[in-house]
Amino acid sequence: xxxxxxxxxxxxxxxxxxxxxxxxxxxxxxxxxxxxxxxxxxxxxxxxxxxxxxxxxxxxxxxxxxxxxxxxxxxxxxxxxxxxxxxxxxxxxxxxxxxxxxxxxxxxxxxxxxxxxxxxxxxxxxxxxxxxxxxxxxxxxxxxxxxxxxxxxxxxxxxxxxxxxxxxxxxxxxxxxxxxxxxxxxxxxxxxxxxxxxxxxxxxxxxxxxxxxxxxxxxxxxxxxxxxxxxxxxxxxxxxxxxxxxxxxxxxxxxxxxxxxxxxxxxxxxxxxxxxxxxxxxxxxxxxxxxxxxxxxx
Amino acid sequence: xxxxxxxxxxxxxxxxxxxxxxxxxxxxxxxxxxxxxxxxxxxxxxxxxxxxxxxxxxxxxxxxxxxxxxxxxxxxxxxxxxxxxxxxxxxxxxxxxxxxxxxxxxxxxxxxxxxxxxxxxxxxxxxxxxxxxxxxxxxxxxxxxxxxxxxxxxxxxxxxxxxxxxxxxxxxxxxxxxxxxxxxxxxxxxxxxxxxxxxxxxxxxxxxxxxxxxxxxxxxxxxxxxxxxxxxxxxxxxxxxxxxxxxxxxxxxxxxxxxxxxxxxxxxxxxxxxxxxxxxxxxxxxxxxxxxxxxxxxxxxxxxxxxxxxxxxxxxxxxxxxxxxxxxxxxxxxxxxxxxxxxxxxxxxxxxxxxxxxxxxxxxxxxxxxxxxxxxxxxxxxxx
Numbered sequence: 001x002x003x004x005x006x007x008x009x010x011x012x013x014x015x016x017x018x019x020x021x022x023x024x025x026x027x028x029x030x031x032x033x034x035x036x037x038x039x040x041x042x043x044x045x046x047x048x049x050x051x052x053x054x055x056x057x058x059x060x061x062x063x064x065x066x067x068x069x070x071x072x073x074x075x076x077x078x079x080x081x082x083x084x085x086x087x088x089x090x091x092x093x094x095x096x097x098x099x100x101x102x103x104x105x106x107x108x109x110x111x112x113x114x115x116x117x118x119x120x121x122x123x124x125x126x127x128x129x130x131x132x133x134x135x136x137x138x139x140x141x142x143x144x145x146x147x148x149x150x151x152x153x154x155x156x157x158x159x160x161x162x163x164x165x166x167x168x169x170x171x172x173x174x175x176x177x178x179x180x181x182x183x184x185x186x187x188x189x190x191x192x193x194x195x196x197x198x199x200x201x202x203x204x205x206x207x208x209x210x211x212x213x214x215x216x217x218x219x220x221x222x223x224x225x226x227x228x229x230x231x232x233x234x235x236x237x238x239x240x241x242x243x244x245x246x247x248x249x250x251x252x253x254x255x256x257x258x259x260x261x262x263x264x265x266x267x268x269x270x271x272x273x274x275x276x277x278x279x280x281x282x283x284x285x286x287x288x289x290x291x292x293x294x295x296x297x298x
Numbered sequence: 299x300x301x302x303x304x305x306x307x308x309x310x311x312x313x314x315x316x317x318x319x320x321x322x323x324x325x326x327x328x329x330x331x332x333x334x335x336x337x338x339x340x341x342x343x344x345x346x347x348x349x350x351x352x353x354x355x356x357x358x359x360x361x362x363x364x365x366x367x368x369x370x371x372x373x374x375x376x377x378x379x380x381x382x383x384x385x386x387x388x389x390x391x392x393x394x395x396x397x398x399x400x401x402x403x404x405x406x407x408x409x410x411x412x413x414x415x416x417x418x419x420x421x422x423x424x425x426x427x428x429x430x431x432x433x434x435x436x437x438x439x440x441x442x443x444x445x446x447x448x449x450x451x452x453x454x455x456x457x458x459x460x461x462x463x464x465x466x467x468x469x470x471x472x473x474x475x476x477x478x479x480x481x482x483x484x485x486x487x488x489x490x491x492x493x494x495x496x497x498x499x500x501x502x503x504x505x506x507x508x509x510x511x512x513x514x515x516x517x518x519x520x521x522x523x524x525x526x527x528x529x530x531x532x533x534x535x536x537x538x539x540x541x542x543x544x545x546x547x548x549x550x551x552x553x554x555x556x557x558x559x560x561x562x563x564x565x566x567x568x569x570x571x572x573x574x575x576x577x578x579x580x581x582x583x584x585x586x587x588x589x590x591x592x593x594x595x596x597x598x599x600x601x602x603x604x605x606x607x608x609x610x611x612x613x614x615x616x617x618x619x620x621x622x623x624x625x626x627x628x629x630x631x632x633x634x635x636x637x638x639x640x641x642x643x644x645x646x647x648x649x650x651x652x653x654x655x656x657x658x659x660x661x662x663x664x665x666x667x668x669x670x671x672x673x674x675x676x677x678x679x680x681x682x
């Protein structure tokens with residue numbers, strides 16, 4: 001194991017007296033150096049290479065939640081069934097469209113929104129919750145972000161049977177659009193991860209963030225075309241304008257519109273492109289600068 | 299592989315948050331204060347410019363009072379705190395036994411928790427699977443493997459945590475106090491296991507207040523006070539130095555940071571009593587020592603009314619009480635000192651006297667602490 005010791009001296013020296021980092025490789029190689037910065041990308045790669053801890057802890061979080069119940073895993077599927085068919089038929093009636101059309105629109109939007117929502121909200125408290133591990137020297141914070149992502153993605157997959165059903169009864173599913181949607185899903189996950197990193201750091205430093213995020217999401221949900229059609233809020237109206245500032249609007253549009261064959265503005269692609277670049281840059285910067293301070297904040 | 303820890307100019311400064319001092323007249327003000335009083339931020343230096351090297355085979359004792367920075371240093375060494383300046387180079391896999399009952403998931407089973415804690419320690423799943431039975435047997439809970447963790451007693455949870463944390467032998471072992479948990483049977487087992495791990499480790503760092511334990515285990519010692527490294531060297535002189543520091547703080551009546559800027563020698567001592575032998579001559583009784591080994595202080599002087607009088611005669615004697623109570627190293631630290639003080643007709647004339655000690659007559663400049671009894675005698679003598 002010590003053969004792959006990765007000493008990153010020299011190339012990353014910050015200042016003459018300061019030494020560059022060797023990320024959390026002590027457990028793998030036994031040679032490490034403490035320094036002033038941690039790198040998001042290196043940590044992420046290490047986390048993905050060693051998934052045991054975060055995957056297991058995410059899995060335990062999920063199974064433990066249903067262990068006391070009789071119906072167990074059935075409760076994993078229930079929320080999506082209730083939401084897509086229950087809420088779906090109510091709003092389909094409200095908009096005067098058929099459930100066969102509206103269920104797919106709602107399902108795709110709601111499932112993706114839920115992933116982004118739950119990761120962002122959870123991550124504000126995830127580092128505080130992992131205090132004991134962090135104090136024990138487990139400083140690869142990406143592990144904890146991936147833990148909450150793994151949970152959300154799992155719930156996303158649990159909602160897939162109902163989503164698939166909604167797509168089956170939808171008359172105009174675009175086969176090519178499914179491929180585009182898959183790519184868009186990847187972009188959504190990248191953005192979810194960067195949001196998770198940013199909000200986990202922010203939440204560790206400012207405990208108030210958790211409440212702020214919770215409240216902001218209530219409004220953002222209504223400003224995202226999940227239970228309504230973008231066409232109902234044209235960009236010219238004030239509400240339409242506000243909703244188009246909302247990043248979730250575009251993240252959902254690029255995923256859903258290609259699959260359902262709905263019209264999508266070029267603006268959405270631009271918006272998401274810029275958002276991704278800015279998000280990755282911001283997360284990298286904040287992680288590099290503040291990750292080392294997290295144990296002190298907690 | 300050569301295992302080592304090297305710190306160069308290692309410092310750690312952290313922001314702390316202070317709540318504003320406020321006088322609350324009734325409970326409403328307390329509630330409002332808690333709601334709307336944002337804490338203020340201030341930087342505090344926890345570790346300052348530490349330099350040391352710990353090599354293979356070293357068993358290092360961390361000595362220092364509560365709040366001196368021992369636990370903070372251990373957290374830096376295990377990678378939790380990143381130094382704000384300087385560098386730290388650690389060669390070797392580290393296992394910290396600092397807090398072992400944390401990081402469990404109460405509603406998961408014992409088996410799942412062993413995997414959770416194990417992977418958090420960086421162990422591979424095959425390794426954990428292989429050692430699962432050993433861990434359960436060690437914690438004395440093999441029959442509980444499929445029960446949820448919260449059904450275990452706190453003693454059982456502690457045993458499980460200990461069993462997992464010590465299930466692997468690493469190169470470097472960090473210990474905050476020697477751990478002894480559980481009932482008598484388990485204690486014996488835990489002692490043996492810990493002894494085993496200590497022997498198997500290439501470097502051990504142990505923070506403790508028990509001098510006997512540190513003598514048994516460690517060969518080196520480090521004295522930390524107010525985040526600064528005062529002494530690093532072999533264990534006996536380190537313990538001696540630490541006890542001197544404690545005695546010095548007691549004798550100087552201050553718990554503030556010690557000033558060693560003029561080198562490591564600091565003189566300290568205590569004056570018990572004063573006797574007026576004849577008018578113009580007094581004799582003081584007390585003890586005096588220095589923080590430098592084999593260099594007992596030689597000089598005494600009295601400052602009275604801005605004039606310094608050097609002792610005309612000093613005789614030493616054995617003071618076991620100073621050694622026992624205050625940890626003074628030199629058993630011959632007691633003194634009787636005679637001073638010629640023309641103009642002193644009664645003890646009351648000593649009002650405002652300062653007794654100064656030092657390594658030599660030229661350097662007799664450290665005030666010794668005076669006993670309450672002596673102070674009272676001088677004061678009441680004047681009144682009477």
